[in-house]
Every structure is written in structure tokens, then in C-alpha cells.
Amino acid sequence: MSIDDHFKHVRNHSLFLCRNLITEDFSLQASEEVSPPKWHLAHTTWFFEQFILIPHLKDYHVKHPQFNFLFNSYYNSLGNRTARNQRGLMTRPSVSEVMDYREYVNEAMETLISNGDSKVLDLVILGLNHEQQHQELLVTDLKFSLWHNPLDPSVMDIGEYLEINPSPWIEIEEGVYEIGYQGNGFCFDNELNLHKVYLNPYKISGALVSNLEFLQFMEAGGYENPVYWHDEGWSWVKSHQAKSPLYWEYKEGNWSYYTLFGRKDIVWEAPVSHVNFYEAAAFANWKGKRLPTEFEWEVAQKDFHWGSRWEWCNSAYLPYPGFKIAPGALGEYNGKFMVNQMVLRGSSVATPENHSRPTYRNFFHPHFRWQFMGIRLAESI
Known part of the structure; x- marks a missing residue:
């Protein structure tokens, strides 16, 4: 698989995980340890923007000057950021605006990938692995937050509890x-x-x-x-x-x-x-x-x-x-x-x-x- 195809596959998989969510689910945060789906979608996009596009794509313009504050996770050297326990308080940007942000960055990344040198492509691979880490966090964070709902919402089947066969030591x-x-x-x-x-x-x-x-x-x-x-x-x-x-x-x-x-x-x-x-x-x-x-x-x-x-x-x-x-x-x-x-x-x-x-x-x-x-x-x- 080419890096361009790999990039598209990973980025689309994040959206696939959210296919059964309703709008209200995207901002759900039940504790400081977990983050809302909307934040994961935006943060992984910010990562590509901050670490790859800004330093390597000439004339790139950030989507919004406050997104660095909203979607930085723990990178202290990049400035102040939203407190972790307040990520669920952000009703804005809206889900649709975050999706627009992803498309904006995707288009710029595809341009960069098509012309990127080996150093840039190595950073792209790092960014994709970073997004895959957040895909797992999106799933587990969502489970924790939905667990608090007495309706026991059903949003995806990932085969959480499949039987195991006894095996010798x-x-x-x-x-x-x-x-x-x-x-x-x-x-x-x-x-x-x-x-x-x-x-x-x-x-x-x-x-x-x-x-x-x-x-x-x-x-x-x-x-x-x-x-x-x-x-x-x-x-x-x-x-x-x-x-x-x-x-x-x-x-x-x-x-x-x-x-x-x-x-x-x-x-x-x-x-x-x-x-x-x-x-x-x-x-x-x-x-x-x-x-x-x-x-x-x-x-x-x-x-x-x-x-x-x-x-x-x-x-x-x-x-x-x-x-x-x-x-x-x-x-x-x-x-x-x-x-x-x-x-x-x-x-x-x-x-x-x-x-x-x-x-x-x-x-x-x-x-x-x-x-x-x-x-x-x-x-x-």
C-alpha cells in the first residue's frame, strides 16, 4: 500500500469508528482520563497540521489560530492548551466544523505527500501511527463515557469477549x-x-x-x-x-x-x-x-x-x-x-x-x- 493510500485508509477509519454516533455523543467526556470523540478527531488532525504541514508545506495557512489551544494534548513546548478535564465542555467548533477541519488538512497533506521527501514521509508514518493510537483511545474512551448511561447504548461490535482455548504453560x-x-x-x-x-x-x-x-x-x-x-x-x-x-x-x-x-x-x-x-x-x-x-x-x-x-x-x-x-x-x-x-x-x-x-x-x-x-x-x- 502506498503512503498516500495508507494515509487515506487510516484517516477514514477514524470516521468509520464514529459511524453510529449521534451528534451528542461526539462531545461526551465522563472523566478527566477520557476524551470526547470530537476531540480525538480534531487532535489527530492538529498533529498533522502542527508537526508536518506548518514546517514543511510552503504558504500553508492554519485552519484556525485557536485550534492549537483547543487540540494540543500534552506538548508543553507548543504553548497553553485546554485543560484535559474540560475537553468535553467545547460545544464549538461543531462536529461539522471538525469534519471540515479534517478535510482541509487532508487536502494539504495529500499535496505534501505527493511531493514529500523521505524526512517528511517518515513524519507522515509517525502521524498515522499516532492517529491509530487515538483510534483505540476513541473506542475505549467512548465505552467508558457511554457506560454511565442507563440505556446501555449499542454503537459498535468489536468482539470484546470471545472465548479462549485452554493452552499449556x-x-x-x-x-x-x-x-x-x-x-x-x-x-x-x-x-x-x-x-x-x-x-x-x-x-x-x-x-x-x-x-x-x-x-x-x-x-x-x-x-x-x-x-x-x-x-x-x-x-x-x-x-x-x-x-x-x-x-x-x-x-x-x-x-x-x-x-x-x-x-x-x-x-x-x-x-x-x-x-x-x-x-x-x-x-x-x-x-x-x-x-x-x-x-x-x-x-x-x-x-x-x-x-x-x-x-x-x-x-x-x-x-x-x-x-x-x-x-x-x-x-x-x-x-x-x-x-x-x-x-x-x-x-x-x-x-x-x-x-x-x-x-x-x-x-x-x-x-x-x-x-x-x-x-x-x-x-x-
Whole structure:
């Protein structure tokens, strides 16, 4: 696929995800952590405008001088911006104006792509991967916001809870292994540089933890016993009165959960989802196991199926040896978040096609759980 076709495909997919939304849905923001669909559509457009068109397309004129304030996410070096918890307060620009903004930038980008040099085209690929990240966020943010509606709206079916097959545990021998991206394709800077790590022998589960297994943890008093929890995790349990994964509801003797396809009875053999790091680690402790490190996950991943859940790893999000923050505003993309966050590996049912690889390093604070986050167990030998 040419870069021009790839650009059109990715940009159209963002709109495809919104095909069943009503106008009011586009400005919905239920908490500070999530953003409205309209903002995602505009921010990804702003990214192309700010980082590619302004510096590289001669005589380009920005669509509106205040869009930099409205649609900047976290790039401090680019000036003041809308507070994250106020993105849903912007009734204007309207949805139709945001769509016009996307078309305006698309036309300019297609002109630039047709004449772009290799440096520009590399930035285009980065912009497309950035938009794919926001496509997943659009889906998960929308789910969280719609969940608050007692009508249980149905807007899309992405196969959130498909059954998994039991798989044997996999043994990995001790040794020195290479970690990190190698190849000529795209990767984010946090996947570089290729380096060696020594691993003690270990076993890792071939299957993710299921809803039924997690229910057994709940019924065994998992949320009531502090011995399984990190101290911060136990504080989170008490302050949030947590008793189950996000979106689960027990009513009239039946468990169900909210999905983007409406409320459904729980599929017990599907992988558990929407658990945070504290919950994942507590479950592992209850089972007498542990979470794998991100290096153990990467070495073993070729021997198991992954892709339905982002999988919590017992690894802090830190730079690889030789990591350097890129100059300019784009240097704020990954490096400044390498503190107080945990790594997740794999991908999820909300991850766009062709936006995953074994070296991809996702990361979130340990209390977050609105992404499709799941659990794979490991143990030392």
C-alpha cells in the first residue's frame, strides 16, 4: 500500500469508528482520563497540521489560530492548551466544523505527500501511527463515557469477549536474550535500542486469565483480603470500594457487563478485561504466581497467541539503554512519561489492524483500567 493510500485508509477509519454516533455523543467526556470523540478527531488532525504541514508545506495557512489551544494534548513546548478535564465542555467548533477541519488538512497533506521527501514521509508514518493510537483511545474512551448511561447504548461490535482455548504453560530456558525492535519498518522510539538481558528460567501461561478464573478470585474474598495486594493497591480497593472488574454488574443473581454492543451476560471463558495493575498483581498472588516482566513476555510471545488484551507486565516503564529524547516538541511523545507507569504488552480488540508488534511498549499508571487490559501469569522455575 502506498503512503498516500495508507494515509487515506487510516484517516477514514477514524470516521468509520464514529459511524453510529449521534451528534451528542461526539462531545461526551465522563472523566478527566477520557476524551470526547470530537476531540480525538480534531487532535489527530492538529498533529498533522502542527508537526508536518506548518514546517514543511510552503504558504500553508492554519485552519484556525485557536485550534492549537483547543487540540494540543500534552506538548508543553507548543504553548497553553485546554485543560484535559474540560475537553468535553467545547460545544464549538461543531462536529461539522471538525469534519471540515479534517478535510482541509487532508487536502494539504495529500499535496505534501505527493511531493514529500523521505524526512517528511517518515513524519507522515509517525502521524498515522499516532492517529491509530487515538483510534483505540476513541473506542475505549467512548465505552467508558457511554457506560454511565442507563440505556446501555449499542454503537459498535468489536468482539470484546470471545472465548479462549485452554493452552499449556510454556517453559523458557535461562539465557541471554535480545530485546527491542530490529528491522526496517516503523517503531516508536521507546522500542529502541536493541539490547541484551539475562533471564532466569521461567514458565508463562499459554492463555490469558478468564472471566471465570477471576470470578473465583472474587468469590474467594480476593477484594477483601489485603495480603494479596500491594499497599497502594489495597488503598485503591478501599477508596474505590472495588469488588469486580470495571463494567461488571451483579443484579438479580446474574453477572453482566457493559460492552460497546450493549449490556451482555458475562462470557465466562472469555479473557478477563478492564482490570488494573493492582488487580492483576493481586490475582497472580492469590494463584501463587506472578506477572511476567516485559522481557519475559517478549521472549515467549512467539509461543502463544496474543492480541485480545493489553497484558500487564511486572516492569516499570523505563528507557532502554541508549535511549535519547528527540529534539523539539516531538521529543515529548514518549520520554517524559517514563516515571510511575507500568508496561503492558501485546494489543487489544480495540487496536487498529497493523498497529501491533512484539516489541510494542504500551504504558499506563497502575490504577487505570478503562483500556482492554488483561492478565497472563508467569512463575519462576
